[in-house]
Amino acid sequence: MRVLVLGGTKFLSKAVATELVRRGHDVLCAARGASGEVPAGAKLIRVDRNDPEGFAPLAGEHFDSVIDVATMSLTWVNEALEALAANAGHWTFVSSISVYADHGPLGQDTSAKTLEPLLETTDARTPADNPAAYGRIKVASENRVLEALGERAFIPRPGLITGHEDWSDRFGYWPARFYQGGRAVVPDSPEQPAQYVDVLDLANWLVDASEQRLGGVFDAIGPITPLPEMIAEIAEVAGQDIELVPLAEAKLAEAGVNPWAGARSLPLWVPGNHGMLAHDPKPAADAGLRHRSLGDATRAALENELSLGLERERRSGLTHEEEAELLLLS
Ligand SMILES: NC(=O)c1ccc[n+]([C@@H]2O[C@H](COP(=O)([O-])OP(=O)(O)OC[C@H]3O[C@@H](n4cnc5c(N)ncnc54)[C@H](OP(=O)(O)O)[C@@H]3O)[C@@H](O)[C@H]2O)c1
Numbered sequence: 180m181r182v183l184v185l186g187g188t189k190f191l192s193k194a195v196a197t198e199l200v201r202r203g204h205d206v207l208c209a210a211r212g213a214s215g216e217v218p219a220g221a222k223l224i225r226v227d228r229n230d231p232e233g234f235a236p237l238a239g240e241h242f243d244s245v246i247d248v249a250t251m252s253l254t255w256v257n258e259a260l261e262a263l264a265a266n267a268g269h270w271t272f273v274s275s276i277s278v279y280a281d282h283g284p285l286g287q288d289t290s291a292k293t294l295e296p297l298l299e300t301t302d303a304r305t306p307a308d309n310p311a312a313y314g315r316i317k318v319a320s321e322n323r324v325l326e327a328l329g330e331r332a333f334i335p336r337p338g339l340i341t342g343h344e345d346w347s348d349r350f351g352y353w354p355a356r357f358y359q360g361g362r363a364v365v366p367d368s369p370e371q372p373a374q375y376v377d378v379l380d381l382a383n384w385l386v387d388a389s390e391q392r393l394g395g396v397f398d399a400i401g402p403i404t405p406l407p408e409m410i411a412e413i414a415e416v417a418g419q420d421i422e423l424v425p426l427a428e429a430k431l432a433e434a435g436v437n438p439w440a441g442a443r444s445l446p447l448w449v450p451g452n453h454g455m456l457a458h459d460p461k462p463a464a465d466a467g468l469r470h471r472s473l474g475d476a477t478r479a480a481l482e483n484e485l486s487l488g489l490e491r492e493r494r495s496g497l498t499h500e501e502e503a504e505l506l507l508l509s
Contacts, residue, residue: 180243189214194382234262244389277314282452335399352496354481357418367425
C-alpha cells in the first residue's frame with residue numbers, strides 16, 4: 180500500500196509508521212519534523228498544519244490509506260480532508276474516549292451519547308491547553324471524517340495509551356514509582372475499574388485496519404481490571420522492595436491530590452468517573468485488536484520510563500516530597 184501518516188515523528192503515529200514500514204508498505208509522513216524523526220524507511224514530507232497552504236506539497240496525490248492523529252483541531256482535519264480525501268482509499272482518524280458525554284456508567288460502548296461537537300476554531304492544540312474543548316473537537320472531527328469518507332472511514336477512540344515513547348507520564352508513573360522501592364502511596368479505591376492500551380498493540384491494529392479497509396467507530400481499549408489488582412500486578416512486575424500504602428480517597432482529595440494526570444496527581448485514579456476506564460473492549464477485540472499482557476505492558480512502560488530518566492520533572496504523578504507528605508497521613 181501507499182500510505183500517508185499525518186504525523187509519524189512521535190509516539191502513536193511514529194509507532195504506526197514503523198509498523199507500516201516493517202510490513203513493507205510505501206510510507207510517507209507529513210509533519211514538521213519538530214517532534215522527532217520519522218522511522219527509517221519512511222519519507223518525511225515537511226508540512227505545517229498551522230499553515231493554510233500546508234498540504235500544497237501533497238496536492239493531487241493518491242493514497243491507499245491516510246492515517247490522521249490530529250489531536251484537537253477541526254481546521255487541521257478539514258484541510259486534510261479537502262486536500263486528500265477524494266483520492267484516499269481508506270481514512271483513519273484517531274479520536275479519543277474523551278468524546279463521551281458521561282464518564283460515570285460502566286461498560287459503555289460506541290452507542291453511548293457523545294459531547295456536543297465544537298465547531299468554532301480554538302487556538303488550543305493539546306488537551307492541557309483546553310481540557311473542556313478536547314472531546315468536543317474530537318466529536319466534530321469524527322463527524323467530518325465520517326461525512327467525507329463514509330464506509331472508508333475508520334475511527335478508533337483510544338483510552339489511556341501507554342508504552343514505547345509515551346510522553347504523558349501517566350501509566351508509566353506506576354512502574355517507575357514501584358521500581359524505586361519503599362513505601363508508595365496508592366489510592367484506596369476498591370470499586371474502581373481500570374483500562375489502558377499499549378501503543379504498539381494499538382499501532383498494529385491501526386495498520387491491520389488500513390490493510391483490511393476496516394470501517395466504523397470503535398473504543399480502542401483493553402480489558403477491564405479492578406484498579407487495585409492492576410496496581411498490585413504492576414508493583415509485582417516492576418517493584419523492588421515495595422510496600423503499597425493505600426490512602427482513602429477523601430484523604431487524597433483533602434490533601435489536594437489530583438486524579439488522572441497533571442501535577443500532584445495519581446494517574447489511573449478517576450474518582451467519580453469510573454466509566455472512563457471501563458469501556459466495553461469486546462467490539463474492538465472482535466475486530467482484531469490484540470493486547471499484550473499487563474506484565475508485558477508494564478515492562479514496556481518501565482523501559483520507556485528508564486530511558487526518559489526517573490528523576491526528570493514529570494507531567495503527571497507525585498514528586499518524592501509530595502508522596503512523603505502524604506505518607507504522614509497513613
Ligand atoms: N496519549 C493518549 O493516552 C491518548 C489517548 C486517547 C487518544 N489519543 C490521541 O492519539 C493521537 C496521537 O497522539 P500522540 O501523543 O501520539 O501524538 P501527538 O502529540 O498528537 O503528535 C502527533 C504528530 O502531530 C505532528 N504535528 C504536531 N504539530 C504539527 C503541525 N503544526 N503540523 C504538522 N504536524 C504536526 C507531530 O509532528 P511534528 O511535531 O514533527 O510536526 C507528531 O508527529 C492524538 O489524536 C490523541 O488525541 C491519545
